[in-house]
Amino acid sequence: MASSLFSNAQHVDFDSVLEMNDPGMVAMFEALAASGLRVFLGCPAVVYEDALVDFVENASVRNGLVFSTVGGQIVKISEKLFAESFELPVEGLEELSEMPKDAIFDARSIVSLTGEQINLSGKKNQMKMPYRLLCDIVAKAISVKAGSFNAITVEKFSLMTAVVCGVKMNWAKYLFGILKKMFAAKTKQAKGFAIQISALLATFPSVELGEASEFPASKVLTKKTVLRFISINKDGAEEVSGAATKKVVSKKRTAADIEVAVPKKKRTLKKKSISSISSVEMVTVAEEAVPIQQVAESLDVEESRCSSADVVDVIIQQVLDETRAEAPADTADIEQPAVTVAKNWFDLPYEDIVKHGRQRIQWSRRVTLRRRM
Structure with a gap:
């Protein structure tokens, strides 16, 4: 049960990734930390599985608060507790629809693998490698959406724009809103924030947490797992880059090129006049x-x-x-x-x-x- 709550999760070990010998990746993680998400994405990767399962099964939303019971103890999480626990910014944009269009316009070129503006209804392999990873992070660890993680959506790209272009976001309100959607009635929001909920439960002295377990290492971004990500996704990036290069440097074909490309057919002489x-x-x-x-x-x-x-x-x-x-x-x-x-x-x-x-x-x-x- 608990494993299903973080099957698509992503967490960041900032101390490890910021020591990478990859300027592009380091710059992306620095921007992510500067946005105000360092503690939220990089808190200790510990999960209390028993307490987490209990919390999820009994959780509901009342009067803008998330209520649940863990081991018979009432747990109440407010937006203020949520913000303070993860040192989240409380000023800035509260809705992604408020994202400035000029910032989105600039971000479409900044993240592009070819330099041309990416297609917002396309695939993430249009992007440079660091931003392909950022796309995964915002999909799995921030917006917590199920489905294909290769497709670009307006929501994902708006979140990326906030990080890439340094747009101020009220992350406390935005992320707490996602938490509420997870447990609101008649919602299709996927369940996530396994590490963050475990960290919140640890702030309640009366709650019996049970045995702690480490978050799966494969889902924590370190130097090792980031290099693995690059290796797995390298071929797709080269393919797009190569196709774009061919498009840019295309030229008119000469007669010699045509002669080579089109094999000559041997003419068979029949009886002629x-x-x-x-x-x-x-x-x-x-x-x-x-x-x-x-x-x-x-x-x-x-x-x-x-x-x-x-x-x-x-x-x-x-x-x-x-x-x-x-x-x-x-x-x-x-x-x-x-x-x-x-x-x-x-x-x-x-x-x-x-x-x-x-x-x-x-x-x-x-x-x-x-x-x-």
Whole structure:
């Protein structure tokens, strides 16, 4: 039963955390102490479980006071006793709705991991590490809310703003109001303040407290547990920081970047029309034009006796004869060159001769080889 009263609690060992070698964390805890919450959050971490369970089961609120019985003894807690026991400030804002908007505006940038104002309906991983821990403290040890501790709420952030921006709060009234909500009829306020209630019960000499037990070490913030918190939450912080950095330094992609990012697909050539083949070959031949004299030299001995003009005529005629007469099945898929026949080859434009020259040579060799066979 008693353990359920501090299952989500958080307590602070200020002497330990203020000795950390982490300026950001130290500064956050110093601000927390300066706000007037040092004694409330850092009182001796001792719990009287039997007395605590008795108090919670019998507690009620009457005339602005918290009444209960512990071991048959009446216990009455007032706001004044509450304030004096924990040295809480009694001046300043009494309601979070009174928090100045300009202070909230400033705090949204101060706690931000990226420097940009955080989203108040987002997650706490938008914040720098010390303020992520502060968000846990205000949720578990101050406002005592059940539910997700990763989500930012207006209430949590208003409490954080009071600490971060040094806004004066009447912590006595605010915290005592939470205590009353814990035991008021028809309220959904979670039960908490286990250490603080135990400390208050110790001020009543007639109350039998029973055996004292130490508060769970894992729920007390010391150098060790804070370092563990940083280790657990580090990955999420780096992820947000990295995403923000990418957003800030983003630049236009160059053509080279696009070429690397988008893999090229290999083009599979299918049988194309004569016009398309002709246009492709024109690009290739234009880069490596072969003089007609070299064409003649590549032919066999019989063709080498002919003049250059005769060689070209022979090639053209052989191509035409072979195409019309044979059209063999095994050459059906051969990409055949475009042929434009003039009355005399020398009437053709020079560009056409160059364009088809290489194809003629290749085709002529095939025809010659076939005849010899």
